[in-house]
Amino acid sequence: MGNRERIFFVYKITLVAAVGGLLFGYDTAVIAGAIGFLQIKFDLSPAMVGWIASCALIGCVFGALGAGVLSDWLGRKKILILSALLFGISSVGIALPAGIDAFVFFRIIGGLGIGIASMLAPMYITEIAPADKRGRLVSINQLGIVTGILLIYFVNAAIAGMYDQQWNVNTGWRWMFGSGIFPSVIFLILLFFVPESPRWLAKKGRNTEALAILTRINGPEQAQVELQEINQHLNTDSVSFSEIFRPGIRKALFAGILLAMFSQITGINAIMYYAPEIFKATGDGSDSALLQTILVGVVNFLFTIVAIKYVDKTGRKKLLLAGSAGMTACLALIGGAFYLDLAQGFLVLVSILAYIAFFALSLGPLTFVVIAEIFPNRTRGVAMSICIFALWVFVFIVSQCFPILLESIGNAYTFWIFMLLSAGALFFVWRFIPETKEKTLEEMEKLWQ
Template sequence: MEKTGSTWFVYRITMVAAVGGLLFGYDTAVISGAIGFLQTNYNLSSAMMGWIASCAILGCMLGAMFAGGLSDKVGRKKVLMLSAVLFAVSSVGTAMPPSLTWFVVFRLIGGLGIGIASILAPMYITEIAPAAIRGRLVSINQLGIVTGILLIYFVNAGIAGLYDEAWNITTGWRWMFGSGIIPSVIFMALLFFVPESPRWLAKKGQVEEPLAILTRINGPQKAQVELNQIRETLSEETGTLGELLKPGLRKAFFIGVVLAILSQITGINAIMYYAPEIFKSTGDGSDSALLQTILVGTVNLLFTIVAIKYVDNWGRKGLLLVGSAGMAVCLLIIGGAFYLEMVKGYVVLVFILAYIAFFAVSLGPLAFVIIAEIFPNRTRGRAMSICLSALWIAVFVVSQFFPILLEAIGSAYTFWIFMVMSVITFVFVWRLVPETKGKTLEEIERSWTHVQPDSLEPQSMLVK
């Protein structure tokens, strides 16, 4: 029997779970390349344009609501497989909708898959990962998300370049949505080769199987210690929603919900969903706007890799503070450029890219990391469902009202609203979010219930 765990085994199952994140990013961002063609094809108003862009989010909310509870009953792995099926059905349906109504229906089905993946992929990785590299591994899920976003940007641009504008208006957007069937099938196949979550198995009273999985991850000595800790904390938990409202965990619950909302109302999805339309408003044509959108996706990917490299060294809190402060500055300048009508040239592009970079090293991956870490084993599924439902409600509000805000108050004030939200995020993280790097999930849980949460924080909140 091996004395230490297999790093390759841990990374392999993390990468498979992160394909769920890739589908998440792929399916949410596909609308960015298609929305302009859909608007022309169906003669959409600003309100309808917002609805078409955001309708999938309603499905995300529903998926997030039931995914945690369902995974507590049948397992993390089975529910991830369900998300892959829903992605596949949505890809085929949105490519060949009989009407706009049916397009919305299939986008809602895809949204169910996104909502499930948004919870289950980081939850599964969190429950598999060793404490020392858990932040890095959970951040790989965000790498999957941004890889999916970048991939669909390339796919959208490639499809849009096949023929002329007229073909894109009638047919090209269908190919964009239909392309999602390929990663959906790949994800479904890969899930057959990964184990179930050892913490879920332990919760179901099993001993040998979770011990075998933990042994492959940590080695036999650490595996037995960790399994004992898991069983001990499970025996102390009731697993009810009321447990999350008790002193200690109540603060964790509040942090999880608010951080989920703040990660979205700082404007990231407004830029991701509407990037081509934003760049067109600066005077660029469709082709140039799509290429600049690819640049957005590339920066998002590169700086997510930076977050993965440093999250377990610098900590969650330091990166969140740096990221939210940087986002606020960038949004201030972007709004100023629109206000002063200085949108020609590269000012807007440069600071949108800088904004994306700051988001990618902070709120992008770390909101999911922290939400997946701070809850007890028995209630993690239910708690994450509530937090991620709140996240998707925030995404829906931003996606639905962003084009309406642009029309009503203009680009400058819209981006300044997001700036204010970024400042609020900085203050919230500074005052309330604890540092969790290097702690086992059971140690984090005990810190809420047995000691003051502030004891989790490092002596200095500055990035080391």
């Protein structure tokens, strides 16, 4: 197999795994177009709006927490298949006429699928990717996420525009959620055409199968070297929970958890989930707000492509620093616009789009890149589960609290809180995150020691 064929093979696997990211983005962002109609349909209080927007995150938390253990036991591929099935069940369940309790139940089922995919898709790509292309390839998973977000923004806008407001309140929002069955089925079918992770196969003692896959990725000579290196760093005994807290791993775990935390408490999902409602607060109508939300998705998509282009050239740390600084400035402007009653113009829209651009360059894709590559093979499944578990806990907290904060302290102070947290992210990255580009996964443990 020539070099071109090997590259094609790696990118094919990556793109299939990234469909899991697409489902992740599609299913988490669908609520943005539906939440206003749900609020009218069920006469929801601000606290209930937060719960309806964030109930899926309960499933995300437990899906992420269990994905590492399950994938260590059954394999990365089988558990990704499980996530596709959970997505599909959730989409169909919500589309069927039922009350708010059934909605919450099926959103939590979908959340389990999101949690699994959010943890396993980047880990699977990391374990497949050559070291010199790993940052770019794992970032493609984030491209999948933002593609899913952009796609559902278009779908939401198209469905909302079909009939009048009353139809959307009664039926339209069900169609929005039900549309998720199509990408779920596509993901399920594609997963049958990709191999298992070679590092998982080696961990299970299936070296012949692992070598065959590594040969298709790296060529025969490099595959032998890499398999030998994997086995040198791999102990096939079960991983005890206490092991991830030993020196070296403990420091990486601390960094991974805090990076996951900062990627969420700096406000991204408050904007992604509630973008139409934020734009309505600036004086725009429902149709205009949905179109501006699509613009948010387009900017998110385009600047994720920029991150993919430069992550392996510029490095993770420089992009994280630049992005955190830019997010801090943009959130200061958004808060200032609301405080000075300047929200009616373009300042809020431009500042939000700039904030999205800086996030898409940095904390968006690179959180998953760094978390997926900083742990050694033996502990990666369990350690990543803990980090992604923490990420979803903070997504839930932000999503639950955001509408309550808006009502209690107003738009300006809410966005200024996110500004201070973004400044905290800037300091944390500068002080605690090392540069990891072009290092093999087997070198990471030495980096933290």
